Amino acid sequence: MADAQDPAPALAAPAAEAAPRPPLGVALDLELARPDALLCLALLNGLSGQSRARRIALSVTRPSLASAQLADVIAEYYATLPANWGYATIGMPEAGMPAAGMPQGEPASPDPQFAALLARKNLDGAPLYPTRVRRVVDTADSATLLRNLLLAEQDGNAAIVLAGAATNLSRLLDVYGAIAQLRAKVKVLVVAAPEATIASDLRAARHVFSAWPTPIVTVSAELGAALRFPGKVVQSLLAAAPEHPVASAYAALAQMPYDAPTTALAALLHAVSYGVAAAEPGAQEYRLSEPGTLSVLNDGRARFTPGASGAHRYLIADPARAPALLAQYTTLVSEPPVPRPVIKRKPMPPAAVAAAQQPAGPVLAPKAP
Amino acid sequence: MPFSRKFLPRRTFLRGAGAALALPWLDAMSPALAAPAKPPVRLAFLYVPNGIDTACWNVEQDGPLDALPRILQPLADFKRDLLQLGNLTHNSGRALLDGAGDHGRSAGSYLTGIQVKKSMVEIRGSVSCDQIVANQIGHLTRFASLELGMDDVRQAGDCDSGYSCAYTNNLAWRSETQPLPPILDPRALFERLFGADGVARSPEERARRARYRSSILDFVRADTQQLQATLGPSDVRKLDEYLSSIRTVERQLEQAERDNAAIDPGMPKPYGVPPDFADHFRLMSDLLTLAFRADLTRVATFLITREGSNRAYREIGISDGHHPLTHHRNDPALIEKVRQINEYHTQQLAGWLAKLRATADGDSNLLDSSMIVYGSGLSDGNHHLHDDLPTLLIGRGGGYFKPGRRITFRKETPMANLHLTLMDRMGVRVEHFGDASGRLTPASLT
Numbered sequence: 031m032a033d034a035q036d037p038a039p040a041l042a043a044p045a046a047e048a049a050p051r052p053p054l055g056v057a058l059d060l061e062l063a064r065p066d067a068l069l070c071l072a073l074l075n076g077l078s079g080q081s082r083a084r085r086i087a088l089s090v091t092r093p094s095l096a097s098a099q100l101a102d103v104i105a106e107y108y109a110t111l112p113a114n115w116g117y118a119t120i121g122m123p124e125a126g127m128p129a130a131g132m133p134q135g136e137p138a139s140p141d142p143q144f145a146a147l148l149a150r151k152n153l154d155g156a157p158l159y160p161t162r163v164r165r166v167v168d169t170a171d172s173a174t175l176l177r178n179l180l181l182a183e184q185d186g187n188a189a190i191v192l193a194g195a196a197t198n199l200s201r202l203l204d205v206y207g208a209i210a211q212l213r214a215k216v217k218v219l220v221v222a223a224p225e226a227t228i229a230s231d232l233r234a235a236r237h238v239f240s241a242w243p244t245p246i247v248t249v250s251a252e253l254g255a256a257l258r259f260p261g262k263v264v265q266s267l268l269a270a271a272p273e274h275p276v277a278s279a280y281a282a283l284a285q286m287p288y289d290a291p292t293t294a295l296a297a298l299l300h301a302v303s304y305g306v307a308a309a310e311p312g313a314q315e316y317r318l319s320e321p322g323t324l325s326v327l328n329d330g331r332a333r334f335t336p337g338a339s340g341a342h343r344y345l346i347a348d349p350a351r352a353p354a355l356l357a358q359y360t361t362l363v364s365e366p367p368v369p370r371p372v373i374k375r376k377p378m379p380p381a382a383v384a385a386a387q388q389p390a391g392p393v394l395a396p397k398a399p
Numbered sequence: 400m401p402f403s404r405k406f407l408p409r410r411t412f413l414r415g416a417g418a419a420l421a422l423p424w425l426d427a428m429s430p431a432l433a434a435p436a437k438p439p440v441r442l443a444f445l446y447v448p449n450g451i452d453t454a455c456w457n458v459e460q461d462g463p464l465d466a467l468p469r470i471l472q473p474l475a476d477f478k479r480d481l482l483q484l485g486n487l488t489h490n491s492g493r494a495l496l497d498g499a500g501d502h503g504r505s506a507g508s509y510l511t512g513i514q515v516k517k518s519m520v521e522i523r524g525s526v527s528c529d530q531i532v533a534n535q536i537g538h539l540t541r542f543a544s545l546e547l548g549m550d551d552v553r554q555a556g557d558c559d560s561g562y563s564c565a566y567t568n569n570l571a572w573r574s575e576t577q578p579l580p581p582i583l584d585p586r587a588l589f590e591r592l593f594g595a596d597g598v599a600r601s602p603e604e605r606a607r608r609a610r611y612r613s614s615i616l617d618f619v620r621a622d623t624q625q626l627q628a629t630l631g632p633s634d635v636r637k638l639d640e641y642l643s644s645i646r647t648v649e650r651q652l653e654q655a656e657r658d659n660a661a662i663d664p665g666m667p668k669p670y671g672v673p674p675d676f677a678d679h680f681r682l683m684s685d686l687l688t689l690a691f692r693a694d695l696t697r698v699a700t701f702l703i704t705r706e707g708s709n710r711a712y713r714e715i716g717i718s719d720g721h722h723p724l725t726h727h728r729n730d731p732a733l734i735e736k737v738r739q740i741n742e743y744h745t746q747q748l749a750g751w752l753a754k755l756r757a758t759a760d761g762d763s764n765l766l767d768s769s770m771i772v773y774g775s776g777l778s779d780g781n782h783h784l785h786d787d788l789p790t791l792l793i794g795r796g797g798g799y800f801k802p803g804r805r806i807t808f809r810k811e812t813p814m815a816n817l818h819l820t821l822m823d824r825m826g827v828r829v830e831h832f833g834d835a836s837g838r839l840t841p842a843s844l845t
Contacts, residue, residue, distance in 0.1 A: 119786075119810045167461075167486060170811035174836045178490040178811055181514075206831045 053078070054217075054302055055183045057087035057176055059121075061194025061230070062097045063141060065280050065290035066222065068104075069259055069363055070193060070298050072276045075108040076362025083302045085110050087179045089121025089172035091194030091230070096144040098122045098169045099161040103148070103275045106161075109370045120163060121172030123197045143282045158273055172198035177208050180215045188215045189301040193222040193294040195230035200237040213243040218304045222297035223251040228330055236326040239342070247300060248324065248344045254293025257352050261287030263360050276363075295359050300345055315355060317346040409694065410541075413626065415618030420593055421541060421693035423641045424761055425634040438761040439539075440797040441691045441769040442532060442825055443699040444510060445748065446570055448502070448706040449725040450780030451741045451789040452734065458483050458805040469738060473746040474791075478803060480752065480766055482792040482844065485807035487814045491515075491834055492776055492785040501783035502722075503562025505776030506706035510570050512815030512833015519557045522565045527572040528818040528832060530579070533698045535827040544698040545690055546571045547588065547683050548581025549676070550705040559707050567707050570700040581702050585682035586652055586671030592690055593645070614649055616642055637759065641692065648685050655682060676714050677747060684751035691765055692758055697825070703744065706776060715743050725780030737780070748773055752793065769794040770821055788814060792844075796824050799845055806843050812836075820844070 056074060060067040077083040088105050090097040098120045105118040150158040163169055176198070180188055192199060199219070202208050219242055221227055228235040239246065265287050267277040280290070300316055308314070321343055322336040334344065407427040413420040429436055455469040464478045474481060491508035492501065497517045507515035510527035526534075529544055537543025551568055558564035569578035582588045593615050616623070623642070627635055655673035673679045683701065690696050704710050709720035717724075717736050724740070727733035755766040774790040777783060787810075795802060815835035822829050823838065 165807075167807045167809050169809060171809055171836065174811050174813065177834075177836070178488075178493075181490065182493065182495045184496065205836050207834070 051184060051187060052084065053081050054083045055086035055180075055188040056083050056298065056301060057089075057179065057188065057190045058085065058298075059087075059089045059091055059172065059176075059190065059192045059194065059198050060101075060294070061091045061226075062100055062144070062279065063283060064193060064223075064226075064294065065283050065288075066254060066259070066292060066294035067193040068276050068280050068283075069290065069292075069359075070191065070222075070294040071104050071108065072363040072365075073295050073298055073359065075368055076365040077298070077302055078108075078110075079365050079368045080362075083298075085118075086183065086188065087121065087176055088118060089175060089198055091123065091192075091197060093123050094141050094144075095122075095163070095166060095169075096141040096148060099148050099163045100141075100144045100159075100275070100279055102161045102163045103159040104279075107275050108367050112371050119170045119175060120168075121175040121198060122166070122169040123195075124171045124173065124201060144279065147278055147282045152273075159275060159278075171201075173201040173205050173208070176202050177205050177211060180211055183215045185214050186217050189217055189304065190219045191222065191294065191297050191301050192219065192227065193297065194227065196221075196227050196234040196238040197231045199242070200231070200234035203237060203241050209241075209243050216244045218245050218247055218301060220247045220249065220297040220301040220304070222249045222294040223254065224248045224324070224332055225251050228326055228332060232326065232330055239324050239326055239332075242341075244341070246324070246342045247297075247304065247318065248342065249293050249297045249300065250344060251291065251293055253345060253347050254291035254296060256347060256349075257292045257296075257356060258289035259292050259295065259356075259359060259363070261289050263364060267364060292355075292359060295363075296345060296347075296355075299355075299358075315351060315358075317348060318343045319346055407626075407629075411626075413619035413622040415615075415620070415622065418593055418615045418618040420615065420619050420645070421695050423637060423692045424694065424759075425630065425637055427630055427634050436761070437797060438763065438768045439694060439697050440799075440825060441697045441699075441765070442529065442821060443687070443691075443701060443769065443771045444529060444570060445701045445703060445771065445773045446506070446509060446706075447703050447741075447744050447773075447775050448506070448567075448708045448777075449722050449737075450775050450777035450784075452738050453778050453787065453789060455738050455741070456789050457485065457787075461485075461805050461807050463804055470741045470745055473742065473749045474752070477749065477752050477756075477766075477793065480756070480793055480795070480802050482800060482802040483805040484790040484792055484817065485787060485805060486810050486812055487788050487790050487808060487817060488786040488811050489776060489788060489814045490785065490811070499560035500562045501559075501777065501785070502707035503559035503566040505783075505785060506568075506570065506702075507562070507566035508833075509776040509814075510700070510818065511572055512813065512818060512835060515562070515566050517561055519555070519561060519563045522563045522578070523575050524566070524572045524578065525575055525833065527570065527700075528815075528822055529571050529698050529700050530573050531829060531832070532822055532825045532827050536697060536825065540694055540696050542591075542690070542696040544571065544579075544700070545588075545687065545696045546579045546581040546700050546702075547687060548583050548702040548705070549672075549679050549683060550583070550702065550708055550710065552580050552583055554578070554580060558705075568702070568705045570702050579700075581700070584671045585648075585655065585673070585679070585686060588683065588686050589648065589652060592686060592693075592695055614646060616646060641689075644685070644692075645689060648682065648689065651678070651682050651685070655679075676710075676712065676743075677750075680747040681750060684747075685754065688751070688754050688758060688765065691755075691769065692760070703747075712740050712743060715739055722780075727781055729781075755794075763798075766793070767795045768797050770796040770800070770824060772817070772821070786810065790814070790817070792817070796821075799824055801845055808839065808843075812839075 074085050088101050090101050101120045148159050152158045264277045264280050267274050320336050322334050322340040324342040325333045409428050411422050467475055489508050491514040492505040507524050511525040513525045516523035533544035553564040556564050558567040565578050571579040573579055656671055658674055687699055707722050709722045711718050711720055721740055724733050724736050756764050758765040760768045771793040778787045813834050813836055815833035816837055816839050819832050819835050820839045
C-alpha cells in the first residue's frame with residue numbers, strides 16, 4: 031500500500047501517556063440497512079461490558095436522515111456519555127447534504143423501513159424511538175467528527191470498523207492533518223465485506239485502499255455468510271424488550287425470523303483483538319492471511335497481491351471455531367445496555383457556594399450603555 | 400502641513416506638538432472623476448468568557464431573525480445586522496488528552512484553532528487569524544492591529560489547571576510563543592492612537608500631563624484650520640463630527656481619571672481605567688470606533704473580560720464572581736445571575752453597534768463595512784462544552800454578508816472554518832488554518 035504523504039503536522043501534540051490506557055476505542059462507520067451492521071452495535075455494547083472496547087464514534091455511510099436517526103436512537107440506547115452531558119453526535123457523509131442556510135430537506139437516500147420504525151408511537155402517543163436528530167444539521171460531517179474524536183484517543187488505541195461505503199473515510203483522508211492523526215491513533219481499519227464497500231462507492235474505496243495510512247484487514251462477505259447469526263436470538267431479544275432498537279431495526283429489514291451473516295461481527299471482534307498477545311481473549315478467534323496489497327480495479331473487482339511490504343490482510347475462519355464464535359456472538363449481542371457512565375465532579379467549596387448564593391449586592395450607579 | 404484643494408491622501412495626519420491625528424474618510428480623498436473608493440472592510444473579534452446561557456441565546460429556527468431570545472434582546476435594533484451562527488465548534492478547546500483546563504484551552508484556541516500546550520512556563524499556541532490578516536494588510540494602516548481588553552493582563556502564572564495566564568488573558572498571537580497582550584487603559588490607547596511618538600508613558604507622567612493637558616485638538620488646531628479651508632461643506636461637516644467625537648472621548652477619559660482617583664475599586668487598576676464596567680467598555684469601544692473611522696487599523700481583538708473571569712458585576716447588583724456563577728449546578732437563582740451578566744454584555748455591545756451605525760463611512764456606515772464576531776469559546780459554562788459556541792457575525796463586511804438571519808451549520812463544524820471565511824473576505828487567502836476542515840459555504844452567508 032502506498033504510504034500517503036501528509037505534510038500537515040498533528041493538530042495536537044502527543045500527550046504524555048501517564049493516564050491508564052482505557053479499553054480500545056472503536057469508531058463504527060456503518061450501513062445500517064445491513065443486519066450484520068446493526069448487530070455490530072449490540073456486539074460492541076457486549077464488548078464494552080467486558081471492558082474490551084468502547085464506542086468512540088458512530089457514523090452512517092449514506093446520506094440518509096432516517097439512518098442517522100436510527101443511529102442516534104441506538105447510540106442513546108447504548109449510551110456512552112453521562113446524562114445531561116450532550117449526546118453522541120452521529121456522523122453522516124457530507125456528499126448530498128443541503129448546505130447550511132439552505133432548505134433543510136431529506137438527504138438523498140431515504141430508508142422507508144427505518145422511517146416507518148421511527149414513526150412508531152407508544153401507548154401515550156409519544157414517539158417510541160425519540161431522536162434528537164431532526165434535521166441534517168443535527169448530524170456531523172463524518173470526516174470531521176472522526177478526526178475530532180480520534181484526537182481524544184491515546185496513540186495506537188483506536189480502531190475503525192467499516193461496513194458500507196468508504197465515502198466517509200475517503201473524505202477523512204482529505205482533511206488537513208488527518209493522515210498524521212490516523213497513523214498515530216489507529217492501529218487497524220477492518221472492512222466488513224469489501225465487495226459491498228467497493229460496489230457502493232468505487233472511487234472512495236479505491237482512495238481508501240490506496241492511501242489509508244494504517245494496516246487494513248478485510249472480512250469477506252463469504253466468511254460472514256458461512257456463519258449466520260440466528261434470527262431466533264433477535265426474536266428473543268424482542269420478546270424480552272419489544273422496544274429494543276437494534277432488534278426492531280433488524281426485524282424491519284426482512285421477514286422474521288431470518289439469519290444474518292456475521293461479517294461485521296467478525297470485523298469488530300477482530301478489530302478488538304487485533305495485535306493482542308496470543309494468550310489474550312479473542313486472539314485465537316480468526317487467523318490472518320499473509321500481508322499483501324488489495325487493489326480496486328476499474329471494473330469494481332478487487333485483487334489481492336501477496337507481498338511482505340503490503341499493509342493489507344484478510345481474515346480466515348477456522349470452521350472448528352464456528353460453534354464457539356456463534357455462542358460468543360449470541361451472548362455478547364444479547365447483553366443489556368452497559369450502565370451509563372457517571373461523571374463525579376468535585377463539589378463546589380462551601381465558601382464559594384455561600385458567596386454565589388448570597389443576595390445580590392448593592393447596585394453601583396447603573397448607567398445606560 | 401500644506402493641504403491641496405485637489406486631492407487629499409488617505410493617510411493624511413493633522414500634526415501638532417506631540418500629536419498626530421489621522422483623518423476619517425473624506426470626499427476629498429477620492430480623486431476627481433474617479434469612482435468613489437469603497438471603504439475598507441474592518442475585522443473585529445469581541446470575546447466574553449465562561450460561555451453564554453444558550454437557552455436564552457439561540458434563536459429557535461433558522462432563517463430571518465424574528466423574536467429574539469432574552470440575551471439578544473438588547474440587540475433588537477440591529478436584527479438586520481446580525482448573523483447568528485449555530486453549531487460552530489472548537490474541538491481544540493476540548494480536553495482531548497490534556498485533562499482539566501477548559502478555560503485555558505478555550506481562549507487559547509479561539510482565534511488560533513489549535514490545541515495550546517498545557518504549561519505555565521513553556522507557552523505555545525499559533526499565529527491567530529487576526530494576526531495572519533494583520534501581517535498581510537497591516538502595512539496599509541498606521542497600526543497593523545489593535546488588541547483591547549478590560550481585565551487582568553497577567554502573562555504568567557497558573558490561570559487554569561496548569562494553563563498559563565498567557566492563554567486566558569490574550570486573544571491575539573503574533574507567533575507560536577508570542578501572544579499580544581491587550582491594552583486595558585483607555586488613556587494609553589488614546590495616546591497610542593493619537594500620540595505622535597507612539598511611546599506609552601508611565602502612569603505618573605501621564606497623570607501629570609493630564610492635569611495640565613489641553614485637548615489634543617488644541618495641538619493640531621493650526622493644521623485643522625488650514626485643512627478646513629481646503630474642504631467642501633460636506634467634508635467640513637464630517638471633520639467637525641470626527642473632531643467632536645474625539646473631544647467627547649477626551650472628556651470621558653478625564654472623567655474616568657477623576658473617578659479612578661476618587662473611587663477605590665477594590666483591585667489594582669491602571670491609572671485611566673474607569674471603575675465602572677460600562678464606562679470602561681464605552682471608552683474602549685469609542686476609541687476602537689475612532690481607530691476604524693480614521694483607518695488607523697482594520698483589525699482588532701477585544702477581550703471584554705478574560706476567560707475564566709471571576710469579575711463581580713456590582714454595577715447590576717451581582718456581587719459574586721462570574722466564573723463560579725456559571726458552575727450553577729442548575730440552581731435557577733444562579734442561572735438567572737448568569738443570564739443577567741450575559742444580557743449586560745450585549746447591552747454594552749448594542750451601545751457600540753449604535754455608534755458604528757451612526758458613523759458614516761464612504762457611502763455607507765462603519766457597521767456595514769465591518770465584520771464583528773461576538774462570542775465565547777465555551778457554550779455551556781457549567782459543563783465546559785466546546786460545541787455550538789455562541790457566535791454572532793455582525794455587519795455586512797462591505798456588502799458581502801446578508802445578515803438578519805440564523806444559520807445552523809452541521810454539528811462539529813470547526814470555528815476555524817469561519818476564520819478562514821473571514822480571512823478570505825479580508826483579502827487574505829490561506830489554505831490551511833488551525834483545525835479547519837474547509838470554509839463555511841459562501842451561499843449560506845451571502
